Amino acid sequence: MKVEEIFQVYKENIMPTYNKVPLIFVKGKGSRLWDIHGKLYLDFFPGWGVGSLGHCHPKVMQGVRDQISKLIFVPNNYYHPFQAKLAKELIYLSFPGKVFFANSGAEANEAAIKLARKFGASTKLSANGEQSRTIGVSTKLSANGEQSRTIGKGRYEIITFQNAFHGRTLAALAATGQEKYQSGFEPMPEGFIQVKFNDLAAVKQAVTDKTVAVMLELIQGEGGVNVADKDFVLALRKLCDEKNLLLIIDEVQTGIGRTAKMFGYQHYGITPDIMTLAKALGGGLPIGVMIAKKELGDILTPGMHASTFGGGPVICRAALGVFKAMQQEKILKNCKNMGEYLLEKLNLLKNAYPLIQEIRGMGLMLGVELSIAGKQIVQKCIQQGLLINCTHDKVLRLMPALNVTKKEIDQAIGIFRSVLANRQ
Numbered sequence: 347m348k349v350e351e352i353f354q355v356y357k358e359n360i361m362p363t364y365n366k367v368p369l370i371f372v373k374g375k376g377s378r379l380w381d382i383h384g385k386l387y388l389d390f391f392p393g394w395g396v397g398s399l400g401h402c403h404p405k406v407m408q409g410v411r412d413q414i415s416k417l418i419f420v421p422n423n424y425y426h427p428f429q430a431k432l433a434k435e436l437i438y439l440s441f442p443g444k445v446f447f448a449n450s451g452a453e454a455n456e457a458a459i460k461l462a463r464k465f466g467a468s469t470k471l472s473a474n475g476e477q478s479r480t481i482g483v484s485t486k487l488s489a490n491g492e493q494s495r496t497i498g499k500g501r502y503e504i505i506t507f508q509n510a511f512h513g514r515t516l517a518a519l520a521a522t523g524q525e526k527y528q529s530g531f532e533p534m535p536e537g538f539i540q541v542k543f544n545d546l547a548a549v550k551q552a553v554t555d556k557t558v559a560v561m562l563e564l565i566q567g568e569g570g571v572n573v574a575d576k577d578f579v580l581a582l583r584k585l586c587d588e589k590n591l592l593l594i595i596d597e598v599q600t601g602i603g604r605t606a607k608m609f610g611y612q613h614y615g616i617t618p619d620i621m622t623l624a625k626a627l628g629g630g631l632p633i634g635v636m637i638a639k640k641e642l643g644d645i646l647t648p649g650m651h652a653s654t655f656g657g658g659p660v661i662c663r664a665a666l667g668v669f670k671a672m673q674q675e676k677i678l679k680n681c682k683n684m685g686e687y688l689l690e691k692l693n694l695l696k697n698a699y700p701l702i703q704e705i706r707g708m709g710l711m712l713g714v715e716l717s718i719a720g721k722q723i724v725q726k727c728i729q730q731g732l733l734i735n736c737t738h739d740k741v742l743r744l745m746p747a748l749n750v751t752k753k754e755i756d757q758a759i760g761i762f763r764s765v766l767a768n769r770q
């Protein structure tokens with residue numbers, strides 16, 4: 347297909363659900379992408395967080411190629427070794443519990459919401475830490491329906507945060523809580539309450555006898571790269587323990603090394619009750635995962651939840667390739683070092699260009715808040731061969747591959763500097 351024809355087909359045959367940049371990419375390797383004209387781009391926002399190892403990492407490709415030559419699909423009513431291997435790896439790297447496989451971040455969050463509601467259907471809010479220790483038992487008892495009938499509908503409300511983003515399916519959208527995404531799609535599923543980010547008093551005030559969980563991103567990516575305060579997260583964990591609430595951490599964007607630890611929660615000295623993952627875990631292929639702590643692992647039983655493609659053998663090989671690369675290539679260490687290096691370079695730019703208001707983030711998830719709208723800056727960077735993103739109107743988002751090099755950072759900073767310099 348010729349270039350004009352491709353654009354035409356999009357116009358006529360594909361729903362216009364995305365703001366699109368008129369670039370057609372045909373090849374990628376690491377942090378580099380080539381368009382259909384052969385022009386090279388440095389990708390500092392690979393796949394909205396998907397490309398943590400850059401494009402087409404050889405260890406991901408190797409596993410995928412091998413699996414495709416043997417068996418592409420196994421339905422979830424059978425077993426296959428690589429789903430088992432990936433589940434074991436995920437639990438080894440996170441916390442004791444059980445895994446549910448889906449295909450996207452939104453689906454992983456839907457699974458978490460369903461699990462929380464099922465848990466809430468048979469447990470009560472507790473006034474002290476005492477009752478939460480018996481959760482596992484009461485939840486198990488309720489699996490036969492007996493106890494849930496005596497408690498009734500139970501707890502179902504989930505507290506989420508202003509400027510959160512949890513996905514586009516209806517419950518995930520209700521959890522997201524942002525009017526701009528919800529408008530026109532009402533009524534939203536009930537039971538989601540948004541409170542101010544980093545505000546413990548607001549959370550406490552929102553807890554009712556219907557509350558079952560709190561759902562949180564440790565760094566709000568879409569919401570403007572807002573980092574959760576450590577004190578807030580520690581206090582939230584304590585509150586959830588005391589009240590018998592589940593703490594659901596959405597690590598769809600922060601997980602798999604993005605913040606220089608395998609999972610964002612590891613910076614905070616807490617363990618979630620439920621964690622969701624997607625994006626980078628698949629190394630470029632679609633995956634979504636919900637991990638629930640041990641006591642919650644048997645609440646969803648046959649027939650309660652499912653996904654036809656979830657955790658198929660090809661995607662599991664891709665994800666295992668991601669973990670293999672992360673271990674063998676010391677990706678977390680590189681993320682930490684390169685994150686510090688990029689931050690240092692960005693701070694130098696901040697000193698030179700007052701339109702940069704603030705730089706925030708962790709590891710290689712950095713936001714550069716401007717005093718002006720960032721759209722034009724992004725466009726000019728793209729013209730000069732640097733792909734970055736702008737969120738929340740004024741926040742430039744840099745999330746390069748975790749194996750990015752100093753040389754690539756220098757190149758990107760050079761382009762960014764020239765765009766800033768020519769604007770002023």
Ligand SMILES: Cc1ncc(COP(=O)(O)O)c(C=O)c1O
Nearest residue numbers: 450451452511512513598599624
């Ligand atoms: C924190 C977070 N949760 C959930 C999602 C939804 O993921 P997906 O687009 O894979 O459904 C996103 C997507 O950007 C995200 O950033």
